[in-house]
Each structure stands twice: as C-alpha cells, then as structure tokens.
Amino acid sequence: xxxxxxxxxxxxxxxxxxxxxxxxxxxxxxxxxxxxxxxxxxxxxxxxxxxxxxxxxxxxxxxxxxxxxxxxxxxxxxxxxxxxxxxxxxxxxxxxxxxxxxxxxxxxxxxxxxxxxxxxxxxxxxxxxxxxxxxxxxxxxxxxxxxxxxxxxxxxxxxxxxxxxxxxxxxxxxxxxxxxx
Numbered sequence: 517x518x519x520x521x522x523x524x525x526x527x528x529x530x531x532x533x534x535x536x537x538x539x540x541x542x543x544x545x546x547x548x549x550x551x552x553x554x555x556x557x558x559x560x561x562x563x564x565x566x567x568x569x570x571x572x573x574x575x576x577x578x579x580x581x582x583x584x585x586x587x588x589x590x591x592x593x594x595x596x597x598x599x600x601x602x603x604x605x606x607x608x609x610x611x612x613x614x615x616x617x618x619x620x621x622x623x624x625x626x627x628x629x630x631x632x633x634x635x636x637x638x639x640x641x642x643x644x645x646x647x648x649x650x651x652x653x654x655x656x657x658x659x660x661x662x663x664x665x666x667x668x669x670x671x672x673x674x675x676x677x678x679x680x681x682x683x684x685x686x687x688x689x690x691x692x693x694x695x696x697x
Contacts, residue, residue, distance in 0.1 A: 517612035518646050518684055519556040520677040524658035526552025526601030527674065531661045540593040545670055547594040551601030564615045565629035572631065573603035611642030617692040619645035647688030655681040
C-alpha cells in the first residue's frame, strides 16, 4: 500500500483517544502518522524487510500500551501510537500485494519478511498493489479523521497526502518505465 495510506491510518488510529484522552489526540495523530510512514523508509535498503516487523512491533506495542495506561504522558502516548501505526503498517502490507515494481504482473510471492521465522509472508488478497484504485479508496476513507477532526498543520498534511495519493494512483503503472530507464 501507499505510504500515504499508512500515514492516514496512523492518524485515524489516534481518534480512539478522543473520548478518553482528548488532550493526547494530536500527539497520538502526529506519532501515528510518523509511525505509519516509518517502515517504508526501508525502500532505501531491502523493502518490506529492513523496517517491516509484523510481529516485533506488536511485541513492543503491548508493554508500551500498558505503560501509557498506567502513566499517560505525551511521551508514552507518542511512542505507543508510533509503534502501533508501524505494527498495523507491517500487517497491512501482507494484504497489499507483492513488493515488486510491477506487482500486477504477479512475478513474486513476497509480501513482508517475517523475521522470527526467517521467511517471506505470501501476499494475501485485498489491495492488489500499492497505488491501485482500492488503495486510493482506503487512503481517502482513512483520511477523513485527519480532514474532519483536526485542523491546522495536520489537516494540511492530510490534504497534501491525499493529493499525492491521487497523483501516484494515476501514474503508478508508468513508474516502472522510469525506473528501468
């Protein structure tokens, strides 16, 4: 899935705090946005392996969540939502098609690397590939909280993210030709 989809999901996750800890919602949204985007920095190394941890982020999220419950602070909430969004990102990519430049050609069965088993998880059906129309739909739906519940910079970042998502979706299938050139 697109990094913008993951970032929007990270912001959307923060909305669970509105009824119980509204003072932490913006912090959680920013941390969720960053945590949602973070695993895709491994595109600079080995994509969906170096920074994608579909199990280990969850292992770190549980004690961090407990700490945030017993000692809520800006720092504990930020770390929790960063890790939570990174964990969700890593699992979502299993349902987002293979990690290839041309995933619609189905030449790979590698979705996300499962470190503790030392093997690649097979892509599951869902979003056919990053930048597919259904990926844009998920990005748009998950951007609604960022558009409606927040204002200022977070709302602006959400609008820019949606714009990037739209452009990427329109031109996604042409990108490999530029990479191969």
